[in-house]
Structure formats: C-alpha cells, structure tokens
Amino acid sequence: MKHDLENExxxxxxxxxxxxxxSQDDRQWVADRxxxxxDLQQAIDRWQAHFVGLNEYVTDExxxxxxxxxxxxxxxxxxxxxxxTLGRDELSLLRQQLSRWxxxxxxxxxxAACLLVMxxxxxxxxxxxxxPFVAVFQADDQQPAFIMSLNLETRALTVRSVTAxxxxxxxxxxxxxxxxxxxxPRSLGVLGSVVEPIHKQVDFDANIIRHATFxxxxxxxxxxxxxxxxxxxxxxxxxxxxx
Amino acid sequence: xLAKNHTTxxxxxxxxxxxxxxxxxxxxxYQATHRKLFGIVLRILSKQALAEDILQEVYLTVWQKAxxxxxxxxxxxTWLATIARNRAIDEIxxxxxxxxxxxxxxDLILDDKMRPEEATSQRKELQKLETxxxxxxxxxxxxxxxxxxxxxxxxQLSRRFNQPLGTIKTWLHRSIKQLQGCMK
Numbered sequence: 001m002k003h004d005l006e007n008e009x010x011x012x013x014x015x016x017x018x019x020x021x022x023s024q025d026d027r028q029w030v031a032d033r034x035x036x037x038x039d040l041q042q043a044i045d046r047w048q049a050h051f052v053g054l055n056e057y058v059t060d061e062x063x064x065x066x067x068x069x070x071x072x073x074x075x076x077x078x079x080x081x082x083x084x085t086l087g088r089d090e091l092s093l094l095r096q097q098l099s100r101w102x103x104x105x106x107x108x109x110x111x112a113a114c115l116l117v118m119x120x121x122x123x124x125x126x127x128x129x130x131x132p133f134v135a136v137f138q139a140d141d142q143q144p145a146f147i148m149s150l151n152l153e154t155r156a157l158t159v160r161s162v163t164a165x166x167x168x169x170x171x172x173x174x175x176x177x178x179x180x181x182x183x184x185p186r187s188l189g190v191l192g193s194v195v196e197p198i199h200k201q202v203d204f205d206a207n208i209i210r211h212a213t214f215x216x217x218x219x220x221x222x223x224x225x226x227x228x229x230x231x232x233x234x235x236x237x238x239x240x241x242x243x
Numbered sequence: 244x245l246a247k248n249h250t251t252x253x254x255x256x257x258x259x260x261x262x263x264x265x266x267x268x269x270x271x272x273y274q275a276t277h278r279k280l281f282g283i284v285l286r287i288l289s290k291q292a293l294a295e296d297i298l299q300e301v302y303l304t305v306w307q308k309a310x311x312x313x314x315x316x317x318x319x320x321t322w323l324a325t326i327a328r329n330r331a332i333d334e335i336x337x338x339x340x341x342x343x344x345x346x347x348x349x350d351l352i353l354d355d356k357m358r359p360e361e362a363t364s365q366r367k368e369l370q371k372l373e374t375x376x377x378x379x380x381x382x383x384x385x386x387x388x389x390x391x392x393x394x395x396x397x398x399q400l401s402r403r404f405n406q407p408l409g410t411i412k413t414w415l416h417r418s419i420k421q422l423q424g425c426m427k
C-alpha cells in the first residue's frame with residue numbers, strides 16, 4: 001500500500017524527520033526509505049548540519065557518575081552477544097541453503113551433504129545455551145505478576161509480564177539488592193512497556209547476581225526520582241531451571 | 244559544546260580509534276561529549292533515570308557505529324548529536340511521555356566555555372540559521388526551536404501555539420521551504 005508520505009517533497013520529509021515532528025510510524029518510514037534512497041539520506045544529512053547549531057542552546061547536564069563504568073561493562077558483553085548473533089545468523093543461513101539445496105538435483109544433494117558436514121562441525125552448533133535461572137515476582141497469593149529469566153553466563157536477563165499491566169501514569173523499575181554491592185538497591189533500569197518481553201544486561205559479578213534479591217517497584221514515569229525505590233515493590237529470587 | 248582541549252580534529256581522531264575498538268579512546272570521547280549529549284537527551288525526555296538509560300544506549304550505538312562515521316559527511320558533533328536526538332525522539336514518540344511543563348527560554352546565550360576554533364565553527368552555523376529564522380513570520384522561528392530542542396511533535400506544537408494541526412503542518416512546510424532557500 002502506498003504510504004501517505006510517498007509524494008511528499010524530499011526536503012520537507014528530511015527537515016521534518018530531523019526536527020522530530022513526525023509521528024513514530026512516519027519517522028520509521030522515512031528512516032527505512034533513507035536506507036534505499038540516497039537523495040533522501042543526503043537531504044537528511046544537510047538538514048542535520050543546518051540545525052545542529054541549535055544544540056548550543058542546550059545546557060550541559062550531568063548524568064550519574066558511574067554511567068561510563070556501566071557502559072564500559074556492557075561493551076564486552078555486547079561484543080560477545082554480536083558474535084553469538086552472528087553465529088545464529090550464519091547457522092540460519094546455512095540451514096536455509098541446505099533446505100534449498102535439498103530441493104535440487106542429485107548433484108546438489110551431494111553438495112547438501114557437504115554442507116551438513118559443515119553444520120555438524122560448525123562451532124556455533126556445539127554451543128548450547130546455558131540453562132537459565134528464573135525468578136517469579138508475585139504479591140500475596142495472586143497469580144505471578146512477572147517472570148524473569150537470567151543466563152548467568154552472559155548475565156542477560158528477560159522480564160516478561162504474566163498478569164502485570166502498564167500502570168497508568170507510572171512505570172515499573174527493576175532493582176537488584178545484595179550486601180556485596182552496598183546497603184541500597186541498585187537500579188537495573190525502567191521496564192518501559194511490559195506488553196513485550198524486556199531485555200536487560202546485568203553488569204554485576206555472576207556470584208553476586210546468583211544470590212541477590214530482585215525487586216520490581218512502581219515509580220513515577222521515567223523512573224525513580226531519588227535513585228532508590230519509592231513505590232510499592234514485589235520481590236523475586238533466582239532458582240535454577242534444571243532439576 | 245565540548246570539554247576543554249577538544250576540537251573537531253581531536254574528536255575525529257578519537258572516533259577513528261573507537262572504530263578500532265579502542266576503549267581508552269571511547270572513554271575520552273565520553274568525557275569530552277557526554278554532558279552535552281546528556282543535556283540534549285534530558286531536555287527531550289525530562290526524566291533523569293530514563294535519560295541516563297537512553298544515554299547508555301547512545302554511547303553503545305556510538306561504539307558499534309563508529310566505523311560508519313564519515314567526517315566528510317558530518318562533523319563529529321553533528322554525528323553524535325544526531326544519534327542522541329534520534330534515540331531520544333524515538334523514545335518519546337514510543338512512550339508518549341507527557342509534555343514538558345517548563346517553558347523554553349529561547350534567549351539563552353551561547354556557551355562561552357567552548358574552545359575558540361570550535362566555537363567559531365558552531366557559531367557561524369548557528370548565526371546563519373538564526374539569520375534565516377529571523378526571516379520567518381512570528382512565531383514560526385519559535386516553533387522550529389521548540390520542535391528541534393524539545394522534540395515536540397506536530398500535536399504538541401498544535402497545543403503550544405493553540406493552532407489546528409493543519410495550520411501547524413502548513414507553518415512547518417512553509418518555514419522549511421523558506422529556510423531551504425535561505426540556507427543555500
């Protein structure tokens with residue numbers, strides 16, 4: 001179906017994209033089109049250069065002091081994750097090729113056999129994901145509000161809502177508490193919309209994570225204004241999924 | 244815009260090293276730019292904790308995309324500010340945060356702490372834009388600044404200026420065409 005912006009002047013599109021006045025759908029449409037339309041991308045580059053001076057009106061602000069440490073801690077983990085993703089992608093590609101080749105002639109079948117050998121010896125296939133740990137968050141005797149799974153090896157966690165709904169005018173925030181990292185809970189970030197599973201990376205040592213208490217609190221939109229939980233919270237502890 | 248001792252050239256050099264996965268260069272780049280980028284993100288999102296989460300994502304994007312940085316297409320400042328603004332605006336459109344309560348002070352003076360050569364380049368660009376903005380009928384220059392600096396959508400601009408959505412769209416398109424002619 002033709003998009004509403006299809007016939008829009010390219011400079012208007014580019015300028016509105018850079019200004020930020022478009023809706024989320026229209027922004028995404030322009031960003032996608034710019035990937036294939038060099039004229040549009042160049043127009044966006046021009047408007048970015050035109051408007052960038054306005055940032056001089058923005059006052060410098062200070063984020064929390066340990067933010068760089070958090071970012072640096074995520075870099076190696078992210079690189080590993082890229083490698084794993086690449087591995088999965090390559091594996092998927094090989095499987096697609098294998099499937100296609102199987103439909104071909106006898107000669108191709110021989111090639112498919114070779115590819116199958118490659119799949120078997122491919123190091124990515126020998127990497128089985130670690131059994132995750134899970135934590136259940138529930139209040140009183142009600143159904144669980146959230147379930148969290150965590151891979152201790154990669155320290156990647158996923159929070160999934162079971163019965164929790166997005167609170168009106170509020171947000172959920174995830175916390176970790178362990179005596180090994182101090183007397184107060186430490187934020188693992190806001191959970192945003194809970195309609196979809198939320199993925200986070202935890203930067204603490206695996207041994208600390210394994211024995212920590214996790215909490216999910218209800219906070220004002222954007223997260224706790226104090227850096228500590230301010231609203232009602234429910235808690236969970238990690239359990240291995242293997243019996 | 245930048246911490247002292249950094250110029251466009253030193254930032255280009257840092258980004259080239261970051262592209263080679265040099266963490267020391269990445270830390271130096273962060274120290275040189277994070278306050279300004281956080282200012283940009285916080286102004287759009289208003290919430291400290293959310294803005295910090297987004298700033299983390301911005302710098303992780305910088306780490307990943309540094310090999311794609313091309314100093315012939317954009318200055319380091321434009322490239323970094325664009326990543327920060329785009330991520331913040333995507334977030335605010337996605338989460339539909341409430342409008343900012345504080346009015347925008349458009350009469351802020353320029354930052355005098357910049358190094359002279361960087362300041363000259365930035366100011367020249369801004370002065371050219373300001374000259375062109377002054378050619379717009381009131382309050383269209385204010386509308387352009389509210390959109391860029393606060394990440395306000397057409398709907399938010401409609402409420403800010405108490406005008407129908409169609410009028411805001413017309414104002415935006417006419418202003419863009421006029422600026423396009425003026426900025427050449």
